[in-house]
Amino acid sequence: MAKTIRQRIIEMLSQEALSTLELSVKLGIKEKDIFYHLEHIKLSIKPKKFLIEPSSCKQCGFIFTKRDRLAPPSRCPRCKGEYIQTPRFLISQ
Ligand SMILES: [Zn+2]
Numbered sequence: 001m002a003k004t005i006r007q008r009i010i011e012m013l014s015q016e017a018l019s020t021l022e023l024s025v026k027l028g029i030k031e032k033d034i035f036y037h038l039e040h041i042k043l044s045i046k047p048k049k050f051l052i053e054p055s056s057c058k059q060c061g062f063i064f065t066k067r068d069r070l071a072p073p074s075r076c077p078r079c080k081g082e083y084i085q086t087p088r089f090l091i092s093q
Helices: 005-015 020-027 031-044
Strands: 050-053 088-091
Touching: 005 020, 005 031, 005 088, 020 031, 020 088
Parallel strands: none
Antiparallel strands: 050 088
16 A cells, blocks of 8 residues: 555654755655645654754854744844754654
8 A cells, every 4th residue: 555645754754854845855745735744743643753953044053942833934033144954854763
């Protein structure tokens, strides 16, 4: 039986940390849909297993630690830079 998108995402994130953009390229689906699936995956597995490498500013190194939403911020609150490393997600075994 074919694997569902969510099963494939879980499998991929169990092997390496990936951003939503990387997932969307690998799976050939819209990044917007990746967020949707991730929200569900986050609720379906144990919270401790769902790890988020936070967004950071490529310009000044500011780390966005207090964000609850999965979508990355568009600007850095410290230097107003727009070069943001999007968060990466990882599922621990
Ligand atoms: Zn910055």
